Amino acid sequence: MNVKSVKRVGVVLGAAALGVTVLGAPAQADPAAGVFRPVVAVGSDTTQYVMNGIGNAGGTIASYDAIGSSTIDTRAAAGVCDAVARPNGSSAGINALNADIADTAVNCIDAARSSRLPNNTSTTDLSWYRFALDAVTGSVRNDSALTFHAFTKAELQSIYKCETTVVDGVAVFPLLPQAGSGTRTYWAGEMGISATTPPSCVKDVDVDGVAVQEHDGGALKREGDIMPYSVAQYIAQGNGLADVPDRREAAQLVDVDGVAPVVSNTLNTAFPIKREVYNVIETARAGEADLIKAFIGSTSDSCNSSVITTYGFGTLSNCGTRAAQGES
Structure with missing residues (x-):
């Protein structure tokens, strides 16, 4: 490997600046055993930590991580929702929500965290907020020598289309996150490739054959490996938050078209590749008080700007509004 120097985009904030507990306390992922809340959310890895924080602050949302035990227990009643398969990613969460809707016996899942808009708009059954x-x-x-390269979006697209295979003398190996990831879908769209059948050089396993989990720098094992990374996740993972494990490892974010993704440890809203993130609910339930408190309107729990920025995301002036409707 051509070893140059080590650098980071993010600067770790102090506890006083964040107003939150930092490393030293045990990490809180899923709600503690025996803790149940009115609204259950699953799905996206990208938004799991910020939604955990929002849930803990507002007391309405129980947000369950994308990775962890194979099943989760989402309701207090024994035997009702104590063996729900844990969804990993936006699509997996949306599929789990649809499956739960189809099972009219009980609502074990109320919402899906999603970092993408609907893929299927044939119905209005689900709403993205x-x-x-x-x-x-x-x-x-x-x-890697690639940390010193001035990437353009067009060049990244060329890499992911398998047209550019060497950059500054380094063979490049484009990676995508696991199937079911909203970031996989989003990044593939930005790169102009299919998320389901990407070009042959694009892999969703690392060099050792291990599935690439989104926003986990452990997949970057070769000097030429490159993978998409949520800027908000990268910031949060470096902020020393007790409930956010630092999964960056050797990962370094790259500038695109001369624009840095992070400025003063804050997401740069001028960055050319950006997206909104969402919570998805059944449209027919949009009038329920608990779901309104959780997701709908600027005063909903999900629009807690202090929590949103603490976890590296940017705020929206239209937070809590419906962005789209669809089937999946």
Whole structure:
């Protein structure tokens, strides 16, 4: 490996600046055993930590991580919702929500966290409510010569289309996150490739054959590896938050078209590749008080600007409004 120097985009904030507990206390992922809340949310890895924080602040939302035990227990009644398969990613969460809707016996899942808009708009069964702004960029190893390369969006697209295979003398290996990831879908769209059948050089396993989990720098094992990374996740993982494990490892975010994704440890809203993130609910239930408190309107729990920015995301002036409707 051509080792240059080690650098980071993010600067760790102090506890006083964040107003939250930092590392040293045990991390809180799923709600504590025996803790049940009115609204259950699952799905996106991208928004799991910020929604955990929003849930803890507002007391309405029980947000369950994308990775962890194979099943989750979402309701207090024994035997009712104590073996729900844990969805990993936006699409997996939306599929789980649809499956729960089809099972009319009980609502074990009320919402899906999603970092993408609907893929299927053939019905209006589900509604996407926006709550924060994210950006996505490529990440490379921080000891790679690629950290010094001035990437353009067109060049990244060429890499993901398998047209550019060497950059500054380094063979490049484009990676995508696991199937079911909203970031996979979003990044593939930005790169001009199919998320389901990407070009042959694009892999969703690392060099050792391990599935690439989104926003986990452990997948970057070769000098030429490159993978998408949520800018908000990268910031949050470096902020020393007790409930956000630092999964960056050697990952370094890259500038695109001369624009940095992070400025003063804050998401740069001028970055050219950015997206809204959402919570998805059944449209027929949009009038329910608990779902309104959780997701709908600027005063909903999900629009808590202090929590949103603490976890690296940007705020939206139209937070809590419906962005789209669809089937999946």
